[in-house]
Amino acid sequence: MRWTWIDRFLKFESGKTARAIRNLSLAEDFFEQHLPGYPIMPACFILEGLAQTGGILVGEANDFKEKVVLAKITSAKFAREVVAGECLLYDTEIVTLRPEGASIAGKVYALPAGTIAEEPQGPPIAEAEIFFAHLDQSRSQQIFGEKNFVFSGELKNLLGLAKAQTQRTDSAP
Amino acid sequence: MPSQAEIYQKVSATLVDALNVEQEEIKPTSTLQGDLGAESIDFLDIVFRLEREFGIKIPRNELFPESIFQGDPEFVQNGKVTAKGLEELRQKMPFADLSGFEKNPELSAISDLFTVEMIAKYIEGKLQNKK
Numbered sequence: 001m002r003w004t005w006i007d008r009f010l011k012f013e014s015g016k017t018a019r020a021i022r023n024l025s026l027a028e029d030f031f032e033q034h035l036p037g038y039p040i041m042p043a044c045f046i047l048e049g050l051a052q053t054g055g056i057l058v059g060e061a062n063d064f065k066e067k068v069v070l071a072k073i074t075s076a077k078f079a080r081e082v083v084a085g086e087c088l089l090y091d092t093e094i095v096t097l098r099p100e101g102a103s104i105a106g107k108v109y110a111l112p113a114g115t116i117a118e119e120p121q122g123p124p125i126a127e128a129e130i131f132f133a134h135l136d137q138s139r140s141q142q143i144f145g146e147k148n149f150v151f152s153g154e155l156k157n158l159l160g161l162a163k164a165q166t167q168r169t170d171s172a173p
Numbered sequence: 174m175p176s177q178a179e180i181y182q183k184v185s186a187t188l189v190d191a192l193n194v195e196q197e198e199i200k201p202t203s204t205l206q207g208d209l210g211a212e213s214i215d216f217l218d219i220v221f222r223l224e225r226e227f228g229i230k231i232p233r234n235e236l237f238p239e240s241i242f243q244g245d246p247e248f249v250q251n252g253k254v255t256a257k258g259l260e261e262l263r264q265k266m267p268f269a270d271l272s273g274f275e276k277n278p279e280l281s282a283i284s285d286l287f288t289v290e291m292i293a294k295y296i297e298g299k300l301q302n303k304k
Contacts, residue, residue: 071214074191096221100233103221131218 004154005049006090009056009162010118017093018057020158021118022049026084041082046108046126047073054092054104056155058132061097064151071101071133078126085113089120101133174300180227181293187222188289191215201290209289223292229299236295237287238265242280254278262286268295 006020024041031039051070059068082088089109096103108126111117175183185199192209205211211219216237224231241261242248248258259278262271269286 072218074218075193096225098221100217101221103218131214131221133214133217 003048004158005045005052006158008165009053009158010089012057012060012159012162015057015061015094015097017091018053019092019118020049020053020090022088022090024082024084024086024088028084031084039084043076043078043126046078046082046088047076047128047130049088050090050092050106050108050126050128051130052155053090054094054106054130055132055150056159057092057094057104058097058102059151059155060159061094061102062134064148064156067135067148067150068102068132069135069150070130072131074103074129074131076126076128079123080110080125082110082125087111087113087115088125089118091120095129099134101131103129103131105129177293177297180296180300181289183226184223184293184296185289187219187226188292191218191222199289201288201293203289204285205287205289206284211287219292223296227296227300229296229303231299236292241265241283249280252280254280254283266291268298270294 006022009018009020011017011019026039030042030045034040034042051073055068055070059066087110089111090106091109092104092106094102095105106128107120107124108128109120109122110125111121115121181201185196188194188199188205188209189196192205192211192215194209198209200208203209205216205219220231220236223229223236242254242258248255248261254262254274259271259275262269266286269291270288271286274282274286
């Protein structure tokens with residue numbers, strides 16, 4: 001199983017931008033321990049959600065043929081803590097895309113609890129630049145075989161889900 | 174075309190962003206790995222940034238050639254780069270200053286060729302050809 005850090009995609013423009021959403025419930029395991037009596041979302045998980053949004057954006061740009069791995073987080077800034085009941089909006093944009101890898105710029109917005117909004121509101125609560133490498137085709141094949149373990153299903157399915165939902169909304173009376 | 178000083182300025186600003194180092198730490202002779210702490214993945218990041226900053230294309234293996242000698246005994250013997258190896262280096266990296274390296278061409282010291290000055294010189298050549 002994979003620890004997926006986004007609930008669904010709201011927007012997806014192939015090779016350019018992606019926007020995903022993640023709702024935070026107090027029932028999340030991590031809130032219990034982080035921190036006891038003061039539940040805030042660990043910053044690394046905020047980044048993981050951003051990396052998954054951007055990683056799928058980068059992967060899709062090459063039809064999920066490349067094994068896209070997070071190579072480095074060049075910069076990350078956090079403006080405030082995030083608490084249960086908030087909803088995170090992940091906005092990512094491809095800055096560079098080359099055969100060897102890609103970099104994305106991302107912003108995270110926290111929408112107030114209870115709002116139904118699909119657009120960012122207020123200033124971002126986090127910003128980061130993330131750099132992905134494409135595992136060397138020939139070398140990774142020797143080590144990992146043909147199978148693309150990065151986009152094995154769960155991450156790719158998220159896109160399929162978003163498409164299905166869009167179609168459903170479009171065809172609604 | 175930007176002046177030498179402008180190119181150097183932009184190159185060092187790029188390195189500040191890519192390697193998270195302080196501007197003051199960057200000198201023309203600073204080596205990327207030894208002095209500025211660059212790791213292999215940073216080289217790719219630097220290439221991406223330079224392309225954006227200067228609006229140029231940097232083909233793979235041109236600025237930072239990987240495994241230049243491929244363990245070829247003609248190029249490297251007993252851990253030292255041979256005369257033929259040095260010739261190969263001159264051709265592949267005409268923008269690098271080999272004067273210090275030539276005196277004691279230890280293969281392990283090859284990463285010291287990758288300096289801030291070297292990048293600036295490479296960019297200068299690239300921009301001249303672009304005109």
